[in-house]
Amino acid sequence: MPKFGRRDVSSKMVPLDGLGIIPERDAGKPPILDIRHLCVDFGGLRAVDDFTLLIGRTEIAGLIGPNGAGKTTVFNLLTNVYKPTQGRILLNGQDTRGKSMHELNRLGIARTFQNIRLFASMTVEDNVKVGMSHGYTDGVFTDMFRLPGWWRTERRQHVRALELLDLFNLTDKADTLAGNLPYGDQRRLEIVRALASEPKLLLLDEPAAGMNPSETHELMDNIRMLRDRFDIAIMLIEHDMNLVMGICEGIAVLNYGRIIAKGTPKEIQSNPVVIEAYLGEEAAK
């Protein structure tokens, strides 16, 4: 794995509009994600309540919390799988309300899933190519009749897919069916597919789930490398605290659908409310 010039990960976090903190290096630009007072009700249950969060252009942000806290629900709200009951989301300054999932993808949001959702009986390379869903203009007839547009697109997508797969050492598995990959590679392939749409914000839902410590460590390097190389913001849900504390710059802690703490890893680790949520009242004392 080639090493890329590392940004100062411990870049100071500065407050923005009194609503949250973003890395100092992103302070001049508007945040990539601006979520205000987001709520969603499922029947009588408020699954996410008054969720307000800012994420900087090149920030690695973490969303943590006990099981059932509503973390994945937040991701589903960000990608319009669910419609928020209240509140609004600005992605790159644009309101995401009423947009379909694929339109949001075009606006620059890509995600992976907690339970892997690959195109299992397609090859690894084709999985990545499906991710390259925009920026190509060859129409249906161009492709059916093999006009020059098809040859151009195929060549471009092939080269690009191998480039992206190379980042995660998956190049030699390009022709394998995605469903036949070992578990860790499937998780990596999901990230590659998400990257293929050239997102500005990458949402990773438990990327380290089921990985062993050395794989998790490699994943941490990879996530940093992605941010540095593609200049994107990454928001991740994760239970592995080594990973979260190791690479996230801003962390939000969710419990029962509410944010109970926001801050840098250091602040979160010493926050009594967080410790109470995770370990119970006794431990917090």
Place this chain on the structure above:
Amino acid sequence: MDKTMRGYRQIPVWLKYLINALLLCTLLVLGNHIIASGGVNRAQKAVILQIGIYILLAVSLNVATGYLGQLPLGHAGFMAVGAYAAALLWKALPKETWAVILGLLLGGLVAALFGLVIGIPALRLKGDYLAIITLGFGEIIRVLIINLPGITGGTPGLMSIPKHSTFLVVYITVILSCALIHTLMKSRHGRAILAIRENEIAAEASGVNTTFYKVLAFAVSAFFAGVAGALYAGYTGILTPGNFTFMTSINILVMVVLGGLGSMAGSIIAAAILTYLPLALQSFNKYRMVIYAVLLIAVMIFKPSGLLGRYDFSLSRILEKAINGRLFKKPGKAGEDHA
């Protein structure tokens, strides 16, 4: 298996196309020569033409069923629309080659239009619901044909349609149609359609406009069913609503499932076998349909994924293996137990 492996020689794409095109042309000329020289009797010729028509029907249904992963049950409806459209045009035009082509295209286009009209509302539904709505559509078409005798000839049928479906017309159309479906599926649009079958949410989240591609696949499926319908009209010379019942749709679906959902070669082989079988079994008269049914059940028990599963025959892949000297080696099994 692993084409990225170093030293594995590949045949360039254009050469693959050239090889396939030459081979198919040779087969066409050969077949035409045999038929023209009286090598087959009339009954055999009829079977050959029917096989071609059913191949196109199965391959076109495979687009919606095997590739897109939906279950439409109204394929005979699209076939009927195409058949009547082409028949009416052919009756009005002189018997020229351009009229034949025009009729085939019109059959396809009218069917595709119906596909769009049905597909846009129907594809909001999934699974059983889509099956029922398309089943209803197929029946509506049939009832409409019965009740519009002024245009369609009603129950007695539409007579004296020019018999345009010669061996060459049928097989050139079938080969071209299969080629176009193949090239569509091997493009970014085809991959988007497959992705929807594999995981709709992931496809949508990856930026695939699932509504557009579902309707596209449905319309393409309807288009080629319409073309097949046109071929059918030119083959029988008479169209009656009884040709396009629910059972016709089911027969086509059986071919697709038996051949293997998502395998074009499977659809072709199954269509050929299942069209030929009832005719071949005619000497067993009484037990004909029993044997037919038992064979179907046997295949589904012993090979539930269909004759070919999702495998697609590729001549160039075999040639590639041959020039690399690994024709008889099994592809690598690495990682398969992780599925």
